[in-house]
Amino acid sequence: MTTPHATLHVELGTRRYPILIGHHILSDQLIALLQQSLPHHGRNILVMSNPTVAAHYMEPVLQALQKADKDYRVQHVLIPDGESYKNLATYSDVMDVLVKHRFDRDCVIIALGGGVVGDLAGFVAATWQRGVQCVQIPTTLLAQVDSSVGGKTAVNHPGGKNLIGAFHQPAAVLIDTDVLTTLPQRELGAGIAEVIKYGVMADAAFFQWLQKNIQRLLDKDAEALAYAIHTSCAIKARVVAADETEQGQRALLNLGHTFGHAIEAATQYTSWLHGEAVATGMVMAARLSCLRGFIGTTYRDAIIELIAQAQLPIAPPAAMDIDTWLDLMSRDKKVKDGTMRFILPTGPGAAGIFSNVTQAELTAVITESVTRS
Numbered sequence: 001m002t003t004p005h006a007t008l009h010v011e012l013g014t015r016r017y018p019i020l021i022g023h024h025i026l027s028d029q030l031i032a033l034l035q036q037s038l039p040h041h042g043r044n045i046l047v048m049s050n051p052t053v054a055a056h057y058m059e060p061v062l063q064a065l066q067k068a069d070k071d072y073r074v075q076h077v078l079i080p081d082g083e084s085y086k087n088l089a090t091y092s093d094v095m096d097v098l099v100k101h102r103f104d105r106d107c108v109i110i111a112l113g114g115g116v117v118g119d120l121a122g123f124v125a126a127t128w129q130r131g132v133q134c135v136q137i138p139t140t141l142l143a144q145v146d147s148s149v150g151g152k153t154a155v156n157h158p159g160g161k162n163l164i165g166a167f168h169q170p171a172a173v174l175i176d177t178d179v180l181t182t183l184p185q186r187e188l189g190a191g192i193a194e195v196i197k198y199g200v201m202a203d204a205a206f207f208q209w210l211q212k213n214i215q216r217l218l219d220k221d222a223e224a225l226a227y228a229i230h231t232s233c234a235i236k237a238r239v240v241a242a243d244e245t246e247q248g249q250r251a252l253l254n255l256g257h258t259f260g261h262a263i264e265a266a267t268q269y270t271s272w273l274h275g276e277a278v279a280t281g282m283v284m285a286a287r288l289s290c291l292r293g294f295i296g297t298t299y300r301d302a303i304i305e306l307i308a309q310a311q312l313p314i315a316p317p318a319a320m321d322i323d324t325w326l327d328l329m330s331r332d333k334k335v336k337d338g339t340m341r342f343i344l345p346t347g348p349g350a351a352g353i354f355s356n357v358t359q360a361e362l363t364a365v366i367t368e369s370v371t372r373s
């Protein structure tokens with residue numbers, strides 16, 4: 001049996017859980033992981049995926065479950081592919097499957113896919129019979145470095161991103177880096193955006209490593225990807241363990257997201273990938289930070305340059321007017337007492353939360369971002 005080359009943990013007391021990272025571990029490690037992380041779970045397992053991912057990876061997962069000593073009763077459900085299906089209608093369809101097959105409270109939901117499948121499966125697990133166990137098997141870079149870890153589960157609403165959801169930690173995360181071989185290049189880029197986020201908000205040395213190795217990531221160099229995934233998960237695990245429900249520093253993981261989520265909602269969750277919107281959002285956050293004098297132009301431009309080198313967009317849609325921006329950003333979950341809060345870089349590997357941003361500053365940043373990029 002192949003062994004994972006690294007196991008990290010999210011330290012949450014009795015809800016502590018492992019993140020296994022390795023290659024060729026998708027089917028090899030699944031049963032052991034279930035037995036170790038969920039020794040008392042029942043026979044019912046629902047594997048959630050979508051047609052694209054299932055075509056590549058459903059069979060090995062189902063075969064591993066069939067070969068296990070335990071007599072699993074496995075169902076699988078495929079949700080349509082795409083961010084625009086991360087909604088209450090799809091959630092309801094999955095609930096119908098659980099009702100039909102009489103899933104009980106000891107069941108396990110396995111999320112096999114990117115962040116869309118993972119967020120939806122997590123929300124199903126959080127709410128089915130008031131909460132059942134979930135195992136995340138992320139298959140995009142973005143899901144491997146971010147969405148599978150930390151327990152933020154959600155669906156979108158036309159009026160805003162992830163507006164309906166719950167904090168519900170997985171029992172385990174299984175990251176097989178081999179699955180990235182089939183990931184389209186544009187989706188890889190979207191994942192790199194969240195990787196860059198960690199370097200900007202938390203780790204100056206990692207940011208410098210990214211400046212030197214961005215092309216290796218774009219080329220899917222296995223060693224570089226494994227390093228980026230491990231470093232990203234380690235940062236996320238540490239932040240989540242310190243502030244599980246975003247009372248404080250977890251909000252730093254939202255760098256670029258206030259602007260980014262507005263772009264996604266304004267474009268109906270269709271044309272911009274989440275990671276692309278976050279990339280542009282980070283450019284806008286860097287510009288705002290520079291405008292306020294928190295960072296200088298050299299570091300601002302280094303952030304923008306790295307994002308551009310990763311072939312990610314750096315300009316928001318010109319068609320979004322200021323009223324649309326303000327309306328969408330004012331629905332952000334970081335809004336407190338009606339005041340928007342922004343995560344801004346404050347220096348290499350550091351970021352802060354700021355609530356006193358004026359409309360004039362936002363207008364200036366939006367204009368600058370559309371015209372200078």
Ligand SMILES: NC(=O)c1ccc[n+]([C@@H]2O[C@H](COP(=O)([O-])OP(=O)(O)OC[C@H]3O[C@@H](n4cnc5c(N)ncnc54)[C@H](O)[C@@H]3O)[C@@H](O)[C@H]2O)c1
Pocket residue numbers: 050052053056081082083086113114115116117119139140141142143146147148149150151152153162179180181182183184187190191194273274275
């Ligand atoms: N919960 C969190 O903390 C968190 C963090 C970051 C992002 N998110 C959410 O994650 C979502 C974005 O996730 P995503 O970028 O993974 O998008 P996605 O889930 O839509 O997957 C991207 C595309 O890649 C395909 N795909 C997935 N794995 C593949 C593989 N191995 N080979 C070939 N194709 C594959 C999918 O079918 C899809 O078409 C957004 O909804 C975002 O809000 C959540």
Ligand SMILES: O=C(O)C(=O)C[C@@H](O)[C@H](O)[C@H](O)COP(=O)(O)O
Pocket residue numbers: 146150152154161162194246250251253254257333
């Ligand atoms: O885990 C977190 O915390 C994050 O903010 C990670 C983000 O990358 C992710 O996109 C998250 O879903 C955004 O959270 P939201 O609370 O703004 O919906």
Ligand SMILES: [Zn+2]
Pocket residue numbers: 146194257274278
């Ligand atoms: Zn994100």
